[in-house]
Amino acid sequence: MSNEAWESVVVSSRIRLARNFKDYPFPARLICAPHASEQASEMIRIVAGELMSIGEFRLYVMKDVSQEEANSLKEQYLISRDLIRHSAISAALISKDETISVMVNEEDHIRAQCFMKGYDLLRAYERISGIDEIISDSIPFAYDEQLGYLTACPTNLGTGLRASAMLFLPAMSRRGFLKQIMPRLMSAGLTVRGVYGEGSAGEGDLFQISNELTLGKSEEQILETVRRNVEIIADIEIAERGCMKEEGGLVLKDKIFRAYGTLCNAVLLSEKECASLISDLKLGVALGYFGDEKLAEGRMRMLDDIAVDMRPANVMWSAGMAAEEQDSYRAECVSKIVRALLRSE
Amino acid sequence: MSNEAWESVVVSSRIRLARNFKDYPFPARLICAPHASEQASEMIRIVAGELMSIGEFRLYVMKDVSQEEANSLKEQYLISRDLIRHSAISAALISKDETISVMVNEEDHIRAQCFMKGYDLLRAYERISGIDEIISDSIPFAYDEQLGYLTACPTNLGTGLRASAMLFLPAMSRRGFLKQIMPRLMSAGLTVRGVYGEGSAGEGDLFQISNELTLGKSEEQILETVRRNVEIIADIEIAERGCMKEEGGLVLKDKIFRAYGTLCNAVLLSEKECASLISDLKLGVALGYFGDEKLAEGRMRMLDDIAVDMRPANVMWSAGMAAEEQDSYRAECVSKIVRALLRSE
Numbered sequence: 001m002s003n004e005a006w007e008s009v010v011v012s013s014r015i016r017l018a019r020n021f022k023d024y025p026f027p028a029r030l031i032c033a034p035h036a037s038e039q040a041s042e043m044i045r046i047v048a049g050e051l052m053s054i055g056e057f058r059l060y061v062m063k064d065v066s067q068e069e070a071n072s073l074k075e076q077y078l079i080s081r082d083l084i085r086h087s088a089i090s091a092a093l094i095s096k097d098e099t100i101s102v103m104v105n106e107e108d109h110i111r112a113q114c115f116m117k118g119y120d121l122l123r124a125y126e127r128i129s130g131i132d133e134i135i136s137d138s139i140p141f142a143y144d145e146q147l148g149y150l151t152a153c154p155t156n157l158g159t160g161l162r163a164s165a166m167l168f169l170p171a172m173s174r175r176g177f178l179k180q181i182m183p184r185l186m187s188a189g190l191t192v193r194g195v196y197g198e199g200s201a202g203e204g205d206l207f208q209i210s211n212e213l214t215l216g217k218s219e220e221q222i223l224e225t226v227r228r229n230v231e232i233i234a235d236i237e238i239a240e241r242g243c244m245k246e247e248g249g250l251v252l253k254d255k256i257f258r259a260y261g262t263l264c265n266a267v268l269l270s271e272k273e274c275a276s277l278i279s280d281l282k283l284g285v286a287l288g289y290f291g292d293e294k295l296a297e298g299r300m301r302m303l304d305d306i307a308v309d310m311r312p313a314n315v316m317w318s319a320g321m322a323a324e325e326q327d328s329y330r331a332e333c334v335s336k337i338v339r340a341l342l343r344s345e
Numbered sequence: 346m347s348n349e350a351w352e353s354v355v356v357s358s359r360i361r362l363a364r365n366f367k368d369y370p371f372p373a374r375l376i377c378a379p380h381a382s383e384q385a386s387e388m389i390r391i392v393a394g395e396l397m398s399i400g401e402f403r404l405y406v407m408k409d410v411s412q413e414e415a416n417s418l419k420e421q422y423l424i425s426r427d428l429i430r431h432s433a434i435s436a437a438l439i440s441k442d443e444t445i446s447v448m449v450n451e452e453d454h455i456r457a458q459c460f461m462k463g464y465d466l467l468r469a470y471e472r473i474s475g476i477d478e479i480i481s482d483s484i485p486f487a488y489d490e491q492l493g494y495l496t497a498c499p500t501n502l503g504t505g506l507r508a509s510a511m512l513f514l515p516a517m518s519r520r521g522f523l524k525q526i527m528p529r530l531m532s533a534g535l536t537v538r539g540v541y542g543e544g545s546a547g548e549g550d551l552f553q554i555s556n557e558l559t560l561g562k563s564e565e566q567i568l569e570t571v572r573r574n575v576e577i578i579a580d581i582e583i584a585e586r587g588c589m590k591e592e593g594g595l596v597l598k599d600k601i602f603r604a605y606g607t608l609c610n611a612v613l614l615s616e617k618e619c620a621s622l623i624s625d626l627k628l629g630v631a632l633g634y635f636g637d638e639k640l641a642e643g644r645m646r647m648l649d650d651i652a653v654d655m656r657p658a659n660v661m662w663s664a665g666m667a668a669e670e671q672d673s674y675r676a677e678c679v680s681k682i683v684r685a686l687l688r689s690e
Contacts, residue, residue, distance in 0.1 A: 250612050250613055250673055251613065254611055254612035254613040254676070257610040258606075258607055258610060258611050258612075260606075260610050261603075261605075261606030261607050261608075261609055261610030261611065262603055262606050262607065263606075264606055264610075265602040265603060265605050265609075266602060266603050267595050267598045267599035267603075268595055268596065268599040328595055
């Protein structure tokens, strides 16, 4: 299959590097240290100074960021739970286009990630490597000739590299195929997670595939393993979608168009139902139920964006909506966008 | 409240008269008699001759009517189960506008009914009395000075009159009020039945109110009792709808617009779900959710018509659809009509 077909499966690509500075205690120790605040400020200042000089970054010093905004950034995958937990000493530098996020004093001193929509692991890797070089020029990393980069948790030791792809797998997960290939993925050193990372379920039929091992392999080998397996899974998903459409017939079509009808007309919509109905709708777009296959990929990306924008913290942050008003606000926004995006005859 | 407001509650009005001919055995005996066929033909010929002379009636000799057509007529309330059961000797004369149906050899020799859309019991009574007179001129009825008209079942003795109204009672039935006023209706000599008559449930929130007693009261008294109670129930229903809208808020609105979305977009639709969603939609129209209150009554009538047209036997008879194709045919028809009838912004 071609790169183009994979785009209907791979929602986003992400490369993350874990690094620590040689001359500072690891964050878990730093946070308890007497001069934590000064040392943290120093690290943040150095990293921010370097990044600001090469492009447009926004600095979020976490102790000054409200809980609402922090949760919203987390729902957009721009920061992590651990960064919020360490807010006394942590910060994030986020590029204006929101593709690059450098977290300071998360579990490690540096967690630098590049997040790209669609299937583009290689470019994500190139971009984050550039950031990595710039930071390493300004402040020496903790590095061991034999072990490689030293990290707080041994699972990140070595390359500190995690390559991951968010995959939309409605056919494989609903038809039970995803469970069947799990052992194969695990033996290839890969992990499958739900949308919010480890331990979370596959909300909206979204699953993250990433490398488990960071040690004993080169960056190139890790990337190659993740890419090869993502492409195999994408090929299987596309084939399974074909079977699903054939076998599902009117029952499947009914499910998809009811999802469309509900998204266009509901007056109250919870996040969970929204994610599940959008997943049905995306499947319908992928299966060609809404015509014009050339538009399919763009429509699926738009639907991904709505699903993310309509998460509770994003709604609260962007629209200032309290919890009790969110279901009606969500219903209204989703209805407008879905109507504009897709028209049933 | 006015007659106009009642129209949003009273779906249809029906007057039925039961009569028997003096010189023929009652149908239950006739059907076992040696010359049943000749005697039945004679009765049918006489009644048909009289009716055909005063207007446009279609004659259905039941032994020549297919099971499919018979079921379709039944779903349109034009004939009854008992008429089909007696098909060896029975017939129906149905006026071209389908408001008058005279059944021959149902439980009684004559069951003559006038069926009017909306609330119009008085006109229905006038029209059926005219038919009654014409038939009685041609063939003497079994009549007892003390008992009145003689009928097969004692519950019809006396006037042989049943006055009934089909009421749309979503607010009263969903809010539990219908059950509460049952004893009051029963003590007034009234019966409440589901849409297909005795013993059937209130599909689509439709309930038939009719007089239980036919003996010991004049036709005018019976009509007056039914009318007064129908109007009381209609007033309560309208008041309950107001409370429902106020208390239901967005949750109720959500339910109604989801019903709209499903009716417009489903690809498969069972009769039961169709009836229930149309009931939700009618409630929404009655509550003013679809704007333009002047159109409400007409829209509700149209929705009533769809619900009837989409019943299995009607779909089979009018569209020649076998059972396994009906759900998709129903979904398609309903979607077109509902979209044309109501537009959500």
